[in-house]
Amino acid sequence: xxxxxxxxxVANFREYDSSSWGKVIFMMEAVAMRNRLITTVxxxxxFLIVSGPLFAHHGNAVxxxxxxxxxxxxxxxxxxxxxxxxxxxDVKEDNGQxxxxxxxxxxxxxxxxxxxxxxSFKPGDxxxxxxxxxxxxxxxxxxLQVVLPDGKTLDTVAxxxxxxxxxxxxxxxxxxxxxx
Numbered sequence: 001x002x003x004x005x006x007x008x009x010v011a012n013f014r015e016y017d018s019s020s021w022g023k024v025i026f027m028m029e030a031v032a033m034r035n036r037l038i039t040t041v042x043x044x045x046x047f048l049i050v051s052g053p054l055f056a057h058h059g060n061a062v063x064x065x066x067x068x069x070x071x072x073x074x075x076x077x078x079x080x081x082x083x084x085x086x087x088x089x090d091v092k093e094d095n096g097q098x099x100x101x102x103x104x105x106x107x108x109x110x111x112x113x114x115x116x117x118x119x120s121f122k123p124g125d126x127x128x129x130x131x132x133x134x135x136x137x138x139x140x141x142x143x144l145q146v147v148l149p150d151g152k153t154l155d156t157v158a159x160x161x162x163x164x165x166x167x168x169x170x171x172x173x174x175x176x177x178x179x180x
């Protein structure tokens with residue numbers, strides 16, 4: 001560290017008498033504080049830049065919010081995992097063509113209390129699905145409600161759900177979560 005004495009830069013601390021050491025220590029602390037401030041500001045800037053895409057993950061922009069579509073189909077897969085569960089099902093259109101739809105719902109810990117479980121759907125189950133489609137017209141959407149083959153209704157919209165399974169299916173049991 002270089003300090004000024006009589007207008008000349010000096011790197012040798014031995015030239016200072018004992019009364020000058022307070023100034024030296026004060027200057028060293030000032031440099032350390034400045035470095036901490038620069039580091040803190042830089043870390044905050046990086047955090048703000050990186051956090052933007054993380055919030056975008058939970059955006060609703062792709063969904064046609066407010067528009068609902070209800071259709072009957074046959075379950076092909078129930079994907080139970082974080083951060084979202086997915087239900088894949090085939091729908092036979094009026095022209096006879098089969099279209100595979102995929103709808104997402106929330107993470108398992110969020111949907112277990114409203115009656116969903118890892119065993120809620122099996123391939124081949126006939127279900128009636130109400131969903132919020134994506135804007136681009138592809139067969140994708142967000143699951144709002146599903147009627148199971150036994151007539152049980154599972155509703156993902158807060159406050160609208162039927163009672164959870166009385167037989168204990170669902171709930172915070174370890175068998176509801178995938179083995180890792």
